[in-house]
Amino acid sequence: MGRLLPNYCCMILDEFLQPVVVDQEGEFYVGGAGVFAGYLDLSDLTTKALMEINGRIFYRTGDLVRLENDGLLYFVGRKDYQVKIRGQRIELDEIEKCLLNFSSHITACVVIKGNNNHLVAYLQSSGINREQLQEHCSSWLPQFMIPLFFIEVKQLPLNGNGKIDRKMLPSPEFSDMKATTEVTYAVPRNQMEDKVHDLWCKVLERNDTPVPITANFFTIGGHSLLIIQLYYFYQSCFGFDTRMLTVAPFVRHATIVEHAEILQNNSRSNIVAKPWLPLHIKQGKSFFGKNLYKIVIVYCYQKL
Secondary structure (H helix, E strand, C coil): CECCCCCEEEEEECCCCCECCCCCEEEEEEEECCCCCCCCCCHHHHHHHEEEECCEEEEEEEEEEEECCCCCEEEEEEHHHEEEECCEEEEHHHHHHHHHHHCCCCEEEEEEECCCCEEEEEEECCCCCHHHHHHHHHHHCCHHHCCCEEEEECCCCECCCCCECHHHCCCCCHHHHHHHHHHCCCCCCCHHHHHHHHHHHHHHCCCCCCCCCCCCHHHCCCCHHHHHHHHHHHHHHHCCCCCCCCCHHHHHCCCHHHHHHHHHHCCHHHCCCCCCCCCCHHHHHHHHHHHHHCCCCCCCCCCC
16 A cells, blocks of 8 residues: 555554554544535544544544555455454455355355354355365364355345445344254264363353364364363363464364364374483583472573
8 A cells, every 4th residue: 555645644453543663553533624525414424434633633534454564565355355254354355365265157245144153155156166165265274264154145145336235135044054963963082082071061151062073173162261261171181282283273173073183193192202412511510400409590592
């Protein structure tokens, strides 16, 4: 986007309307002589578009930008297309780009439906192989960004400006989704999956309803806070080193099957014990000094 224009007062604010720091993403606000006075007889639109900050009127552009150390502004995306589902921040246009890369004959639009809990992709095309499309999405997107529904339409609704009218898109039948998940239930196949399943039920409070081992944690009620809670349950139960195994793999691979495999590969039984190595004389002095005299010192024997 370049540099800030002269004779304009521009601000980059976060979701709490606080100024962001360098390299932090925020919404772009513009103030100055070029800002309009408001919409005629449309006070609601005026309130949404304009905001008074420190006695000056600013226009909310809806653009997400980032200011870097070189003083340049970089466009990140539209705030309208950034949503949050179960604690996960999602860029809808990133999903749409993934769908468009599947075929040049697709026009795609992704929105959230079902009380803002589910991603739905609307596709203007014909003869789409849905299994191949889902595999394509799985290859390029994390699991929580893959739409729950793929709906083919003859024509995407347009507004007066020729843009897709997202409010006019039909809602899917979520009852069909529930029936499908019930049919595809799969039970734990081994002791590790059984332990993981029990911890999932504890965290999700689903003691009366079993969880399919292929279900994604973030599509059955899980969110970022619960996955952290689950991670510490794992650490308490299986005793792995948190420096070697962080929460990130459990977020990227969010099924019981995948969690069980991660935990199995990082269990203490798979750690290969290495033989003791003789200490150098200087290392020996450090060791005995620490244990005999309780001296806590960091030693560096060579220049780094």
